[in-house]
Amino acid sequence: DAKTTQPNSMESNEEEPVHLPCNHSTISGTDYIHWYRQLPSQGPEYVIHGLTSNVNNRMASLAIAEDRKSSTLILHRATLRDAAVYYCILSATTNFGNEKLTFGTGTRLTIIP
Amino acid sequence: GAGVSQSPSNKVTEKGKDVELRCDPISGHTALYWYRQSLGQGLEFLIYFQGNSAPDKSGLPSDRFSAERTGGSVSTLTIQRTQQEDSAVYLCASSLIGGAEAFFGQGTRLTVV
Numbered sequence: 001d002a003k004t005t006q007p008n009s010m011e012s013n014e015e016e017p018v019h020l021p022c023n024h025s026t027i028s029g030t031d032y033i034h035w036y037r038q039l040p041s042q043g044p045e046y047v048i049h050g051l052t053s054n055v056n057n058r059m060a061s062l063a064i065a066e067d068r069k070s071s072t073l074i075l076h077r078a079t080l081r082d083a084a085v086y087y088c089i090l091s092a093t094t095n096f097g098n099e100k101l102t103f104g105t106g107t108r109l110t111i112i113p
Numbered sequence: 114g115a116g117v118s119q120s121p122s123n124k125v126t127e128k129g130k131d132v133e134l135r136c137d138p139i140s141g142h143t144a145l146y147w148y149r150q151s152l153g154q155g156l157e158f159l160i161y162f163q164g165n166s167a168p169d170k171s172g173l174p175s176d177r178f179s180a181e182r183t184g185g186s187v188s189t190l191t192i193q194r195t196q197q198e199d200s201a202v203y204l205c206a207s208s209l210i211g212g213a214e215a216f217f218g219q220g221t222r223l224t225v226v
Contacts, residue, residue, distance in 0.1 A: 032213065043117075043204050043217030044156070087156075097144030097210035100169050103156040 004088045009108045018075040020107055022088030025069045030092045033064060033071045037084040038106070044087065047073065083111045115139075117218035119205050125224045126195055134190040134221045138207030145188050146208075146215065147180060149201040156204065162188060163210065195225045 005023040012018040024033065035047040048055055048062045050071070055062040061074040075082055087106040091099065118137040126132050138145050147159040158172040162182045173179070177195075182188040192199055202222050208215040 034213070036215075043206070043220055044215075045217065046214040049213050085155075093213045094211055096212050096215075097142075097208045098163060098168075100158050100161050100172070101146060101206075101215060102158060103148070105155040 003102075004090060004104055006086070006088055006104060006107045008105065009110065011110045011112055012075075012078050013112050014080060015077055018078045018082070018109065020073040020075075020086050020088075020109065021070065022072070023070045024088070024090055027068050027090060028092075030094070031090040032093050033062065033068075034089050034091055034101075035060070035062065035073050036087045036089065036103070037082075038087070039081075039084045044103070047086070049093070078109075078111050080111050080113065083109055085109070117205055117207050117216050119203075119218035119221050121221060122219065123222045123224075125226060128197060128225055129194055131191065131193045132195055132223065134192075134203050134223070136188045136190070136205030136207075136218060138186065138188070138205070139216055140186075141209070142207035142216070143185065143210045144208045144212075144215075145182060146206040147188070147190050148204045148206070150204060150220070151201045159190070159203075192223075195223075197225045199223060200225045 034049040036044040038044040050062045063072045085106040085108050087103050120135045145162040148156040160170050160180050164185045165182050177193045180190045202220040204220045206215040206217040
């Protein structure tokens with residue numbers, strides 16, 4: 001399995017943008033980059049995914065490096081509700097559901113009021 | 114139901130007893146995953162199903178753990194002769210094959226006393 005590396009923890013002030021990095025230097029050409037987050041006492045929830053181009057949805061933006069060896073999840077305006085553990089994982093969507101999803105230790109994001 | 118449902122939400126059992134944890138995936142989702150999460154730790158993969166088959170059982174910690182899925186729907190994770198180190202939150206997720214999002218349940222918190 002291609003592995004991802006994330007910082008253990010980050011802090012950000014409320015109402016400011018947050019940039020969460022993920023390194024995936026061994027990513028294959030068919031791997032998509034997925035982000036999930038886990039709020040306290042809840043199961044993980046999907047945030048966003050992408051392949052090569054930057055992606056935006058209502059929750060966040062995903063910026064993918066040109067060489068695809070790293071990516072950044074961007075929360076444009078952090079709220080207290082965004083305090084969670086954020087996981088970056090790789091999977092080929094054509095193979096999604098045909099392989100295990102490997103979660104690393106993620107980044108624990110703390111939002112400072 | 115609209116989401117992945119797990120039962121019970123909490124289970125306290127005595128050491129040495131057997132327990133069964135249930136997962137009802139989203140209707141039509143062929144893929145089903147089991148994870149466990151010990152206090153303050155990341156997600157540990159246990160097993161996943163494609164339909165009723167389990168191509169990857171590599172994460173099951175010991176032969177005390179087993180899982181089955183019937184009718185391509187409900188899955189049961191069974192832990193025999195529970196030990197205190199089995200205490201954790203057991204999470205279930207489901208997805209479409211070739212989809213891009215796994216949906217997680219709220220988990221079952223298992224406490225072995």
